Amino acid sequence: MAIFPETNLEGTKRDFADFELPLATPGIDRYLARETPSGEDAFLFGSFRLLPRQRLLLSGDEPVHLGGRALDILIALVERAGDLVSKDELMARVWPNTFVVQANLTVHVSALRRALRDGIGGSRYFVNVANRGYYFVAPVVREGNAGTRGSIHIAPPVLSLLGTIYEK
Numbered sequence: 001m002a003i004f005p006e007t008n009l010e011g012t013k014r015d016f017a018d019f020e021l022p023l024a025t026p027g028i029d030r031y032l033a034r035e036t037p038s039g040e041d042a043f044l045f046g047s048f049r050l051l052p053r054q055r056l057l058l059s060g061d062e063p064v065h066l067g068g069r070a071l072d073i074l075i076a077l078v079e080r081a082g083d084l085v086s087k088d089e090l091m092a093r094v095w096p097n098t099f100v101v102q103a104n105l106t107v108h109v110s111a112l113r114r115a116l117r118d119g120i121g122g123s124r125y126f127v128n129v130a131n132r133g134y135y136f137v138a139p140v141v142r143e144g145n146a147g148t149r150g151s152i153h154i155a156p157p158v159l160s161l162l163g164t165i166y167e168k
Contacts, residue, residue, distance in 0.1 A: 043078045044141040046123055048116065050078055057115075069094050070112040073105070077126055077136040086133035109134070 043050040049058040052075045057064040066074070072094040077085055091105055109128075112118075118125045125138045 042143040043081075044143060045078065045081075045125065045136075045138045046116075050074065052079075064115050066115050067108065067111060069104075069108045070115065073108055074112055074116075077134055078140060081136040081138070081140040084129060084133050084135055088133075090133065 040051065040053045043052070047059055048064070050056075051058070055068075055071055057066055057071065057074065073090055076090055076093050087102055087105055091100055091102070094108070095104070116125050117123060123138075126134050126136045128134055
């Protein structure tokens, strides 16, 4: 049996509310995100730039505040733009080794729609296929190392896409 020395914790008792992380210097992420680090891809769609390895979404030069789960969903959808990503796949990726109900996914997708202003002003980034999953339907440009633009994915029009799905 191990014996641990006694420690007086009374003088060091702290409330978690007292703990603060140092604030990042404003603008740092913005300037780092303009050029993708070696080995990192950026995804451009609409007025947004997604940097998955930095876990950063920019609208123009401004960071978009997005929860971690919603960001995980966005990354999964953008990486497979134009393909159906099933709800089960998304839940397995966002909540690995955890049992969650589909309502959790719905809540985070809703937050993602609000952050992207999806459906406002004619912009549509992803669509839900009832009981199946989601399609990222906006055109996506993948920008690779040293700012070179790679493959361009142009999503098919939403109506023809949905027609194809429901014919299956």
